[in-house]
Amino acid sequence: MWRGLIRRLDRARLTDPRFAFLFEKGPPDEAVALDCEATGLDPRRDEILAVAAIRIRGGRILASESFRATLRSARPSSPAAIKVHRLLGAEIRQGLDPAAMLPELLRFIGGRPIVGYYTDFDVRLLDRHARRMLRIRLPNPRIDVSALYYACKYRGAPDYVKIDLSFARIAADLGLPPLPQHDAFNDALMTAMMYVQLSDMLERRATIPRRAAEPVESAAFGA
Template sequence: MKLPGRGLLQGLRRHVGLASLADRGFAFLFDPGPAGEVVSLDCETTGLDIRRDQVISVAAVMVRGQRIITSERFEAVVRPDLMPREDSIKVHQLRASDVAAGRPMEEVLPGLLRFIGGRPLLGYYIDFDIAMLDRHVRAMLRVGLPNQRIELSGLYYERKYGDAPPGTVLDLRFAAMLRDLGIPDLGQHDAGRDAVMVAMMYLQLLDLARRRVRIPRTSSRIAETAPIGA
């Protein structure tokens, strides 16, 4: 028995997703995004429990070809149902008064979805960010985000550890990746800055892959800063 091809499976998923969509005004989510465009996405949350914690800020930055288009970005502070705890405030520096001035996710989400469109979503542990957003997307549209996902740590792993011998100690921390790729630390745990840094690392990793260059496991800096466009 011949298994269905990838194109057929994608078509079936699109058909099922569109059939379940609560608002046809968002059918564009199931259309391929413009060629060569990726959206770098990051959320700051009240914690790491997908079932209980909530998004308090979200940012998305456009990557077009080999450039990060910082003038094309989406950023919003989100007012959660529960205010952030003291331990999470120490991480993202968003106080209860800051998020209280934000908008509820129900108001933020439509604009975010229109910015994203059908483009692939890039992130550092992107599955977590999408899972946090999908709670609200499903409540609004009855379907989750159908976008392709690009996991930054996976690309980094392949470039640094893909040929490593068994037993090699892995370091997939955000700070370690910045250091290895020669990307300046713009200040972590701010959704907008994190999204830009992720995009910069992504372009560096694509360039390394094109040149078939691996990240030395004994070096801390190998590349110049990725180009950013206005």
């Protein structure tokens, strides 16, 4: 209910009518997998360094219909963050201005649902720029693959079952290829693959078996 209210308020606040399409329904049976790499883990303070988005249509991942950009940032990454996203200062200094990137990204996404892994983090990063430029937050529906995975594997599980919703665990259970993690395009592509597979499983009411011990070779996923 509260998201519906925020959506109505934001539509009234929109300062540029050219972006009214964000509040319309996207093409049927389409979604966009999205991933952002940032200077840290605080969406209120940290900045986007790279963003990638890939369209999904009718259960097909359209890798040729993708968006990717590296952004300039005045906020330096911490050494720990650099080890994760592996973007060096020279790459960031040569990146796009966020104000130039956002209109292109919004046109690419349109009114489609945004699919992500812990989607709220990525959307909150983008919302800061959308508020600055258009006085709105992204109104798109959000689909989190960790919630789909939970429904396929842990729904109805006893309290003593250990729940693991890590990206690596989801990828391992679904048999996805071990693309290096923390690259925006790779993560968006793997998220899209998770979404397609988990959506199909939920539609067929298929489940993922729970096992007592589930080792994950985290190095294979770039962790």
